[in-house]
Amino acid sequence: MNKLSEEEIRVKLLRFPDWDYYDDAIHAEFEFENFKDCFSAMSRIAFECEALNHHPDWSNVYNVLTISLSTHSVNGVSDLDFKLAEAIESIVEPEDEE
Numbered sequence: 732m733n734k735l736s737e738e739e740i741r742v743k744l745l746r747f748p749d750w751d752y753y754d755d756a757i758h759a760e761f762e763f764e765n766f767k768d769c770f771s772a773m774s775r776i777a778f779e780c781e782a783l784n785h786h787p788d789w790s791n792v793y794n795v796l797t798i799s800l801s802t803h804s805v806n807g808v809s810d811l812d813f814k815l816a817e818a819i820e821s822i823v824e825p826e827d828e829e
């Protein structure tokens with residue numbers, strides 16, 4: 732995996748309005764109705780993490796999930812972080828069905 736430059740990250744983040752870049756990682760915070768909904772999303776995200784072999788630095792307080800993604804081997808952000816961010820978005824904010 733390549734370490735993305737700040738410029739590359741900023742361009743990619745245009746498609747990820749929930750996410751921000753600082754401290755060599757991308758970060759997002761999601762709020763749910765209650766703890767059950769939050770933890771249910773976390774369980775679903777966990778399966779995606781295992782499938783990608785890429786794992787978030789995350790924390791949960793009641794109905795709020797805070798996530799940071801980075802790639803240890805490059806000491807920064809790689810395409811893998813965006814791949815996982817995309818999977819997280821599709822779980823947390825699914826598109827409306829027709």
Ligand SMILES: C[C@H](O)[C@H](O)[C@H]1CNC2=NC(N)=NC(=O)C2=N1
Nearest residue numbers: 784785786787800801802803804
């Ligand atoms: C050995 C194993 O493949 C690595 O430790 C993986 C596991 N999960 C990971 N998760 C994240 N976020 N970054 C990594 O660099 C990473 N590396």
